[in-house]
Every structure is written in structure tokens, then in C-alpha cells.
Amino acid sequence: MTECSILTMGRYVGWLLFIWISCLSSVLGQVSYTIPEEMAKGSVVGNIAQDLGLDVKRLKSGKARIFTRDSIEFVELNRERGVLVIKDRIDREAICGQTTPCALHFQIILENPMEFYSINIEITDVNDNAPVFEKTNVKLKISESAVSGAKFILDMANDPDVGTNGLQTYILKPTVNFSLRLHSQEGDITNIEMVLERPLDREQNEHLSLVLTAVDGGEPQMSGTMQILISVLDANDNAPVFTQSVYKASIKEGAPLGTIVTTVTATDADDGENGKITYSVSSKLGNTLGIFEVNENNGQVRLIRNIDYEKARAFQINIRASDEGGLVDSCKLIVDVIDVNDNTPDIHIMSKSNVISEDAKPNTVVTMINIEDADSGENGKVKCSINDDIPFALRSTSNNFFSLVTDTDLDREKESGFNISVTCSDEGVPSLSSSVTIALQILDVNDNAPVFLKKSYEGYIVENNVQGVSIFTLIANDADWNQNARVSYILEDSSLNGVPVSSYVSVSADSGVIHAVRSFDYEQIKDFQFRVKAQDGGSPPLSSNVSVKILIQDQNDNAPQVLYPVQTGGSLVAEMVPRSADVGYLVTKVVAVDVDSGQNAWLSYKLQKATDRALFEVGLQNGEIRTIRQVTDKDAVKQRLTVIVEDNGQPSRSATVIVNVAVADSFPEVLSEFTDFTHDKEYNDNLTFYLVLALAVVSFLFITCLLVIISVKIYRWRQSRILYHSSLPVIPYYPPRYSDTLGTGTLQHVYNYEVCRTTDSRKSDCKFGNAGSQNVLIMDPSSTGTMQRIQSEKKKDTYTHALLLSSLIFVEHYRILATAFQHHGQWKLGIFTLAYPFPYSDS
Numbered sequence: 001m002t003e004c005s006i007l008t009m010g011r012y013v014g015w016l017l018f019i020w021i022s023c024l025s026s027v028l029g030q031v032s033y034t035i036p037e038e039m040a041k042g043s044v045v046g047n048i049a050q051d052l053g054l055d056v057k058r059l060k061s062g063k064a065r066i067f068t069r070d071s072i073e074f075v076e077l078n079r080e081r082g083v084l085v086i087k088d089r090i091d092r093e094a095i096c097g098q099t100t101p102c103a104l105h106f107q108i109i110l111e112n113p114m115e116f117y118s119i120n121i122e123i124t125d126v127n128d129n130a131p132v133f134e135k136t137n138v139k140l141k142i143s144e145s146a147v148s149g150a151k152f153i154l155d156m157a158n159d160p161d162v163g164t165n166g167l168q169t170y171i172l173k174p175t176v177n178f179s180l181r182l183h184s185q186e187g188d189i190t191n192i193e194m195v196l197e198r199p200l201d202r203e204q205n206e207h208l209s210l211v212l213t214a215v216d217g218g219e220p221q222m223s224g225t226m227q228i229l230i231s232v233l234d235a236n237d238n239a240p241v242f243t244q245s246v247y248k249a250s251i252k253e254g255a256p257l258g259t260i261v262t263t264v265t266a267t268d269a270d271d272g273e274n275g276k277i278t279y280s281v282s283s284k285l286g287n288t289l290g291i292f293e294v295n296e297n298n299g300q301v302r303l304i305r306n307i308d309y310e311k312a313r314a315f316q317i318n319i320r321a322s323d324e325g326g327l328v329d330s331c332k333l334i335v336d337v338i339d340v341n342d343n344t345p346d347i348h349i350m351s352k353s354n355v356i357s358e359d360a361k362p363n364t365v366v367t368m369i370n371i372e373d374a375d376s377g378e379n380g381k382v383k384c385s386i387n388d389d390i391p392f393a394l395r396s397t398s399n400n401f402f403s404l405v406t407d408t409d410l411d412r413e414k415e416s417g418f419n420i421s422v423t424c425s426d427e428g429v430p431s432l433s434s435s436v437t438i439a440l441q442i443l444d445v446n447d448n449a450p451v452f453l454k455k456s457y458e459g460y461i462v463e464n465n466v467q468g469v470s471i472f473t474l475i476a477n478d479a480d481w482n483q484n485a486r487v488s489y490i491l492e493d494s495s496l497n498g499v500p501v502s503s504y505v506s507v508s509a510d511s512g513v514i515h516a517v518r519s520f521d522y523e524q525i526k527d528f529q530f531r532v533k534a535q536d537g538g539s540p541p542l543s544s545n546v547s548v549k550i551l552i553q554d555q556n557d558n559a560p561q562v563l564y565p566v567q568t569g570g571s572l573v574a575e576m577v578p579r580s581a582d583v584g585y586l587v588t589k590v591v592a593v594d595v596d597s598g599q600n601a602w603l604s605y606k607l608q609k610a611t612d613r614a615l616f617e618v619g620l621q622n623g624e625i626r627t628i629r630q631v632t633d634k635d636a637v638k639q640r641l642t643v644i645v646e647d648n649g650q651p652s653r654s655a656t657v658i659v660n661v662a663v664a665d666s667f668p669e670v671l672s673e674f675t676d677f678t679h680d681k682e683y684n685d686n687l688t689f690y691l692v693l694a695l696a697v698v699s700f701l702f703i704t705c706l707l708v709i710i711s712v713k714i715y716r717w718r719q720s721r722i723l724y725h726s727s728l729p730v731i732p733y734y735p736p737r738y739s740d741t742l743g744t745g746t747l748q749h750v751y752n753y754e755v756c757r758t759t760d761s762r763k764s765d766c767k768f769g770n771a772g773s774q775n776v777l778i779m780d781p782s783s784t785g786t787m788q789r790i791q792s793e794k795k796k797d798t799y800t801h802a803l804l805l806s807s808l809i810f811v812e813h814y815r816i817l818a819t820a821f822q823h824h825g826q827w828k829l830g831i832f833t834l835a836y837p838f839p840y841s842d843s
Contacts, residue, residue: 032120033084037092038128042085045075045121048108049082052117056082062110066119067350069372074104075121084119092123093160100162107370109350114365116350116401127165127218131157133226140228141326142200145235150196151181153282153320153330156189157214157224158289168217172210180212191318191330194228202232236325238269240277247319249301250336253309261292261335264299266321273324282320282330292335294319301333309339310374341379341428346372347436350401357443358412362405366392367438369402371424379428387421392440394422404438412442412481446484446538450476452546459514462553463522471505471550474512476534486537487512492545494530501530505550514548522554523595556600556649562657564591574662577639581631587616590623590657592645602648608656609642616661618643625659635663668713 033046049056058064059079066077076087096102104121134155142152159167170192172180177198183191192212200208208230215223242264249262268275279299281292291305292315301317317333351367373380384402386394391408404420418440425433452474459472478485489512494501506515512534528550535543565575565588575588594601605623610616615635617628625641639661646654 030118030120032122034122034124035090036124037090037126039086039090041087041089045084045086047082048077048084048119052108054082056080058110062112062115064108064110066106067109067116067348067370068104068106069346069348069370073106075106077108084121090123092125092162093129095123097160098162107350109368111351111353114351114368114403116368125162125165127161127216127220127222129160129165130222131159131167131214131216131224133157133212133214133224135226137227137229139231141231141233141324142196143233143236143325143327144200144202145237146196146200146327147237148196148199150239150327152178152194152196152326153328154192154194154212154228155226155282156192156318157226159214159216161216161218164217166216167214169215171213171215173213174210177208178210190332200232206232208232233325236270236274236323236327238274238323239327240266240268240321240323240329242266242319242321242329242331245331247331247333248336249333250338251303251307252338253307253340254342255303255307257303257306259303261301261303262333264294264301264319264321264331264333266299266329266331268321268323268327270323270325276324278322280320280322282318291315292317301335307337309337309376310343313337339376339379341375341426341430341432343374343379344432344434345382345384345424345426346374347422347424347434348372349436349438354439355441355443356406356410357445358410359445360406360410362408364406366404366406366440368397369394369404369422371400371402373426375426375428379426381427382424383427384422384424386423390418390420392418392420410442412444415442416481417441444481444484446480446536446540446542448479448484448536449542449544450478450487450534450536451544452476452534454546456547456549458549458551460551460553461516461520463520463555464557465516465519467516467519469516471514471516474507474514474532474534474546474548476512476544476546478536480536480538484536484538488535488537490533490535492531492533496525496528496530501528504528505530507532514550520552522552522597523558525552527551554597554600556596556647556651556653558595558600559653560592560594560603560645560647560655562590562592562645562655564589565657565659567657574660575625576662576664577627577631578665579631579633579635579663580665581627583627583629585627585631587625587627587661588659590618590625590643590645590659592623592655592657594647596647596649600647600649604646604648606644606646607641608644609640611636611639611641615639616641625661631663637662637664639663666713666716668709 031046031048031051035045048054049059056079059077059082064077064079066073066075072088074086074088074090075084077083078085090104092102095104102123102125104123106119108117108119110116138155140152142150154170157167157170159165167189170180170182170189172178172194175197177196177200178194179197181193181195182189183193194210194212208228210228210230212226212228213223214225215221243266244264247262247264251259251261264279266277266279268277278296279294280296281294291303291307292301293304294301299319299321301319307315314337315335317335318330319333320328320330322328348370349367350370351365353367356364356366369384371382371384373382382400384394386392386404391406391410393405393407395403395405397403404422420438420440421435422438423433423435425431453476457472457474461469461471474489476487476489478487488509489507490509491502491505491507496504502517504517504520506517507513508515512532514532529547530550531545531547533543533545535541577585577587590605592603592605594603603623604620605618606620607613607616607618612635615627615629615631616625616639618625618641623643623645625643641659641661642656643659644654644656646652
């Protein structure tokens with residue numbers, strides 16, 4: 001055993017106290033400290049880690065905590081520093097009263113492995129209470145015949161402090177007639193007597209006023225006062241006398257109120273009123289306040305408040321006997337309390353652990369229990385037991401401490417938890433018992449992997465979906481429990497066309513819901529596969545995989561696209577129909593495609609607008625434009641058809657195409673209808689001779705070209721009449737880049753002549769269109785000509801076009817000269833398309 005002392009600071013108005021801290025260490029793991037009361041919150045009591053020989057890390061890993069049987073903890077453990085600090089105000093008088101020494105008892109509990117250490121903290125007194133008299137003033141009647149040496153018992157003051165801080169002495173002022181005599185027992189003042197030193201003279205002083213001061217021994221010194229008012233009476237020369245100076249009695253704890261403890265008796269030799277005795281309690285020390293009362297007439301001491309052996313085992317009362325003359329005597333009454341078996345064993349669970357792993361070995365400590373019985377002797381001896389047929393045992397580790405340990409191997413699959421009933425009984429008569437139930441849960445060991453409900457999954461999602469939309473949910477179950485059965489879903493790393501699959505879908509780790517990360521396009525991707533891993537929360541974790549396939553469903557998000565006829569920005573594309581065409585004559589075929597699939601790509605063709613609705617119709621399925629009656633001379637040359645192409649999706653999407661049809665037998669007739677010339681009407685006043693000469697020459701050449709064109713037109717008219725009376729069949733022709741899915745349509749060729757003009761004739765240009773914009777004039781199905789005639793007609797058409805091209809060149813030169821003549825402005829001929837019969841050949 002070793003002792004060490006520590007100097008610490010005091011409290012309040014600059015007081016200094018020396019605190020001796022006694023550190024007691026033994027093989028039993030017991031440490032004792034000594035501290036003063038009223039220490040400030042947070043003050044350090046002692047370095048418990050150092051005194052117990054423990055590492056601070058051990059306090060943290062063992063979850064060190066304080067176990068106390070009281071509901072109020074005055075001291076707390078700082079695990080970070082390994083010290084005990086003041087948690088709440090400590091008032092020694094409230095905790096122990098007059099009992100000395102005063103100490104706090106508690107244990108420090110450690111886990112993994114479980115250990116406990118007993119700690120005792122002795123609370124030393126601080127002079128924080130001044131002596132207090134029960135009455136601030138007292139009235140005495142003293143006969144003037146009282147002789148010198150007569151004694152008068154005074155009430156004592158009460159000071160809750162103990163030791164040197166307690167009540168030390170009394171001072172009486174003034175001391176003209178009286179002096180003060182103190183009686184002590186074992187160092188404590190037990191009685192105060194005011195002794196008459198000088199006889200009283202009623203005729204001089206009928207009333208006297210004295211002050212009794214009670215002084216303690218603290219530093220600084222504290223005191224309390226009581227005023228003594230004395231009325232001087234006439235003769236009473238005999239004082240009451242008790243039959244015993246000390247009375248002893250006993251009473252059982254829990255005795256009913258009003259129980260008579262004992263009777264004290266005093267006698268007075270005087271007669272009459274001077275011999276009448278009145279009993280009273282002259283001093284109630286410490287814990288006797290308000291517990292007993294004395295009958296002022298017969299001296300019976302009666303119990304007026306419940307007593308408890310566990311709180312106080314004995315009481316001491318000073319009783320006073322007074323006669324009418326004011327003479328008094330006193331005695332002491334000591335009351336012992338007899339213990340009764342009125343307290344059941346108190347069971348406290350020191351460890352709060354309520355779970356244990358199923359792989360725990362036998363003799364593993366589950367919890368520690370502290371059993372106490374406040375009774376004494378046989379009434380305080382306790383025995384404990386637990387219920388049968390459970391794999392646990394209760395073993396005593398030391399006095400009033402038990403450990404609950406595993407007795408055999410545990411199996412969570414057989415029993416997931418136990419309700420352990422601990423019953424403790426004392427040996428009193430009759431025996432009292434108490435019990436507590438400990439709910440213990442068996443923790444699972446991770447020995448089962450998650451299992452998906454299906455071997456593989458297949459989900460569907462409509463294209464053009466919203467980002468983040470859920471597709472479907474994966475579900476995997478784990479036969480384990482709690483964290484070991486908590487399944488997390490993880491998307492395994494893989495790629496799709498070089499792109500991580502995580503950029504397509506994501507998986508919710510908690511719920512297993514598969515979300516779309518992007519908006520899908522059926523036309524780009526039809527389906528894709530990936531794998532998802534289900535992993536439990538065990539340590540180490542167990543997992544399983546499953547294959548998931550996502551199928552993209554088509555949506556009608558693409559409108560039909562018209563492939564033929566091609567719509568140009570500035571050119572006029574015209575299909576040529578002869579006026580001799582019969583009913584059902586195939587004018588052209590509208591060709592369209594839809595990149596969607598299924599019924600979203602089924603197309604239908606309808607005639608929306610037409611110059612003459614009674615002349616043409618459109619095939620609903622194949623897009624063929626045919627005549628529905630005989631063409632007459634009254635029909636307009638220029639026919640404009642608007643065809644709408646619709647798909648079969650919901651909602652339906654559509655596209656429109658404009659088809660220009662020329663009802664004519666010759667090209668000049670078409671040209672006059674589809675070509676506009678604009679003339680500027682501003683003239684220049686300054687013409688030169690050379691410009692007029694050049695204009696005359698060009699005009700001559702232009703007239704010559706017109707004569708050539710008229711000749712060609714007459715020739716063409718004669719040839720066309722011969723051709724229309726022939727019986728050549730109509731041979732369908734399709735553009736080389738597209739196929740006719742229905743086998744009934746035609747795609748015609750167009751030659752485009754694009755004449756570009758500027759004010760500078762040297763920059764004029766003439767371009768031939770490519771084959772993709774060619775047009776075909778369809779022959780009458782009733783014609784009966786031969787392929788050789790068609791080839792001959794092809795040569796004639798080529799010659800006619802050459803002449804027409806020459807005429808156009810002269811017209812262009814003429815326009816240039818006119819432009820120069822007019823100084824500014826531009827005569828635009830425009831860009832137009834000439835339709836002519838084109839033989840059906842692969843070239």
C-alpha cells in the first residue's frame with residue numbers, strides 16, 4: 001500500500017484547502033482517493049489509469065465506464081485522459097450527514113475481456129455551514145432566590161459540518177451574572193449549562209438579555225447566535241432531577257408512527273407550582289430532527305416519523321426537565337434501531353451487452369451482475385440461480401458479484417435468442433427474493449451467400465425514355481440475419497461497343513432497382529446485356545451474380561422520309577402526261593421510307609390537295625399516282641398535287657411532297673407554262689453606236705433560233721402522234737439506289753438545266769443536272785411500238801435538246817446585252833427543268 005498527497009486549490013472567496021488524495025492499490029484492483037466536498041465541476045479526482053496500472057488505450061478499447069448503485073453519479077470517467085473528474089456538486093452533508101468517514105463507492109467496468117475495479121472516494125468536510133440554533137431566541141424564568149452555581153441548560157446549535165469544521169465552542173455575553181459551562185464527551189460538546197455566578201435581584205433587573213454565540217473551528221470561522229431573554233422570578237430553590245443521566249431504548253425499523261420508545265422521569269423537591277415538571281427536547285442532534293417527540297407532562301418519548309435501519313442505526317436525544325421556577329435538569333436518550341428483513345435483494349446488471357455471437361466458445365462471459373441486500377446479518381445474505389435448460393451458467397466471482405457465462409456451444413439456427421431469468425433470495429425469515437430477465441440475442445455468422453430469385457433476368461424499356469426511369473427490380477435473398485443478410489446490388493464492370501455499361505444503366509445498391517442512365521434510341525441499339533452482383537454485408541462478404549438483358553422497344557419517333565420525287569429549292573420538277581393518256585395512266589410513284597420498325601414503319605399515301613382532284617389518284621399502299629379519267633384538251637397544262645405520307649404509329653407521323661404534273665403533248669407548251677421572264681423597265685439614255693449594233697446582231701441570231709425551234713416542235717408533234725398510236729407496254733423503272741418493295745411503282749429520271757447569269761457574259765455558265773434528279777415521261781401503256789423505235793426516238797430527243805440548248809444560249813447573250821443597255825438591274829430567266837421521254841435502259 002502506498003500514499004501520496006496532492007495540493008489543490010479551494011473554492012469560493014479565496015479559501016485554500018489542502019487535499020490529500022490517498023491512492024490505495026492491491027491485488028483486488030481497489031483504489032481509494034480523498035477529496036474535499038464542493039469541488040468545482042470538471043476538477044480532476046485522480047489519474048485512474050495510472051493508479052490501476054492500465055493503458056489509456058485499454059480504457060477506450062474496453063469501453064470503460066462507471067457502475068454505481070445510486071441513480072446520481074457525482075464522478076465521471078474521462079477515457080481520453082484516463083482520469084476521474086467531478087461530474088456533479090458533492091455535498092458531504094447531503095450524502096452522509098454526520099456519519100464519518102463519508103465515502104463514495106463505485107466500480108469501473110471494462111469489456112473485451114470483462115474486468116471491474118472497486119473505487120472508494122472519501123469526501124472530506126469543508127466549512128460551508130455555519131452553526132444554527134433551532135430557536136433564534138429563548139425565554140427563561142429564573143427565581144431571584146437562585147443561589148450561585150445554579151445551572152440552566154441551553155439549547156445547542158446544529159452544525160452539519162464535522163471535525164474541526166463542526167461546532168467547537170460557545171460564547172455567552174454579557175457575563176455579569178452568568179458564566180458558560182460546556183460538557184464534552186469524546187471531544188464533542190454534549191451539553192451547555194449557563195451557571196449563575198452572581199445572585200439575581202429582581203428589584204434591580206426584572207429582565208435580562210443575553211446572547212449565546214456558537215462558533216465552529218473552520219477557516220474562516222463561522223458562527224450563529226441565539227438571544228436569551230431572562231425573567232427574574234421569586235423563590236424556587238430546588239431544581240428537577242432525572243432518575244438517570246442516560247436512558248437507552250430500542251425500536252424496530254418500520255415501527256408505526258406514535259410508537260412509544262421509552263419514558264423519562266424527573267423529580268422536584270419543591271411543592272406546588274414550583275414542583276411541577278415540564279419535559280421537552282432540549283437538543284436534536286443531526287439525524288434526530290423531527291423523528292421523536294416528548295410528552296411535556298409525563299415524559300413519554302414517541303416516534304413521529306418513519307425510521308430506516310439502512311439510513312440510521314441509532315439516535316441520540318437530549319431531554320430537559322423544567323419546573324415553574326425555571327430550574328432545569330437534563331438527560332440523554334440513546335435509541336438503537338433493530339433491523340427487519342424489509343429489503344429484497346437488489347439486482348444490478350453491470351454489463352449492458354445483450355448479444356453474443358453464435359461461434360462464441362464455452363465459458364465466454366456474457367454479462368456481469370451485482371447483487372446487494374441492504375439488510376444486515378442473515379437478512380442480507382443472498383443466493384442466486386437461473387432457469388434450467390439453457391446453455392448458460394451463473395458463477396460467483398467475488399462477494400455479491402456474479403458472471404453469466406456460456407455453458408455449451410450456441411447455435412443461432414436452433415435458437416435465435418434467450419430470455420434468461422436470474423432469481424436472487426436472501427436468508428431472512430420470511431425470505432425475500434427478486435428476479436430480473438436478461439434478453440440475450442444470438443448473433444449470426446455469415447455462412448450463406450445471397451441467391452437471386454431467377455437464374456437470369458430480362459427487362460423491357462421503350463425508347464426515348466426519361467433519364468433515371470426505373471426498368472425493373474432485382475431481388476436476392478440471404479438466409480443469414482441482420483447485417484449478414486443485408487444485400488447490396490453492384491453493377492459489374494463491362495463495356496458495350498467500347499462504352500462502359502454504367503453509362504447505359506445503374507443499379508440501386510439498396511433496392512436492386514435498375515435505372516436507365518440515358519435515353520435509348522431503338523434505331524441505334526436494340527438490346528444489350530450486363531451482369532449484376534448481389535453481395536451481403538458480412539465480413540468477409542459473400543456474393544452471387546446474375547445475367548440481365550435489356551430489350552429496347554420501338555416508339556414512333558421518326559416521320560416518313562420522301563425519297564422520290566426529290567424536292568428542290570429553286571427548280572420546278574414536272575412529270576409530263578400526254579393529253580391522250582387513258583384512265584389508269586401511271587404518272588409517277590411517290591417513294592418514302594420510315595426508319596422505325598413494325599407498324600410504326602407501315603406507310604400509307606393520300607392525295608391531300610390537287611389542282612383537279614377528279615383527274616388523279618394516289619395508291620394507298622404503293623404511292624402510285626395514276627389518272628382516274630381520260631385527259632381532255634380542257635385540262636390545265638400545269639397540275640399541282642400535294643401527297644401526304646403517313647405511318648401507322650400512335651400517334652401517327654407524316655410527311656408531304658409536292659408533285660408538279662405537265663399535261664401537254666410537246667415540250668414548248670411545257671416551257672411556256674413553267675418559265676417566267678421578267679423585264680426591267682428602266683432605260684439608259686446614254687446608248688452607244690456599238691451597243692445598238694451588237695443588239696441588232698443578237699436579235700437576228702435569236703430570230704433564227706426561234707425558227708429552228710418551231711421546226712423542231714412540228715417534227716416532235718408528228719412523231720408523238722405516231723408514238724401514241726403504238727402498242728408498246730409500260731416498263732417500270734426504279735432509281736438505282738432504291739428498290740420498290742411493292743413491285744408496282746416507278747422512279748423517274750430528270751435532267752436539270754441550270755443556267756447561271758451575271759452582268760458579265762464571260763461568267764455565264766450552263767450545267768447539266770446529275771442522274772439523281774432525272775425525270776422520265778411515261779409512255780402510254782396501250783402503245784405497241786418496238787424497242788428500236790424507242791431507241792430512234794431517243795436520238796431525236798437528243799437532237800431536239802441540242803437545238804433548245806443553243807436557243808437558250810442566244811437568249812442569254814441577248815439578255816446580257818439588254819442588261820448592259822439598261823445599266824443596272826438583272827433580267828433573270830431562272831432555273832427550270834425540262835421533262836422529256838427517256839428510254840428505259842441500264843445506261
